[in-house]
Amino acid sequence: MSHEEMEKQVTELVDGQIQELLIKKEDFMTFRTIWLSHPRKDEIIGEAKLHGEVVYRLVPIEKSNM
Numbered sequence: 001m002s003h004e005e006m007e008k009q010v011t012e013l014v015d016g017q018i019q020e021l022l023i024k025k026e027d028f029m030t031f032r033t034i035w036l037s038h039p040r041k042d043e044i045i046g047e048a049k050l051h052g053e054v055v056y057r058l059v060p061i062e063k064s065n066m
Contacts, residue, residue: 001027003034010034013044013058025052 001009006027012018023031023046035041043061046054 001030003030006030007034010038010044013056014038014040016058019057021056022049023054023056028052028054031056 001024009018009021010031013021035044038044040058043058044056045059046056048054
């Protein structure tokens with residue numbers, strides 16, 4: 001998967017257009033580069049699957065009123 005395609009999918013995940021994003025082992029380093037620079041990276045949570053695949057979902061962080 002190209003860098004641009006991956007960025008588009010991460011944006012769709014954050015915008016709620018897709019519920020989860022499956023990243024294959026061979027695409028992980030591309031995803032990681034995009035994820036590390038994303039402002040909402042703490043809300044993009046991965047769940048490891050078989051054969052090096054990871055499913056990422058958006059888990060919004062609730063802001064406290066302190």
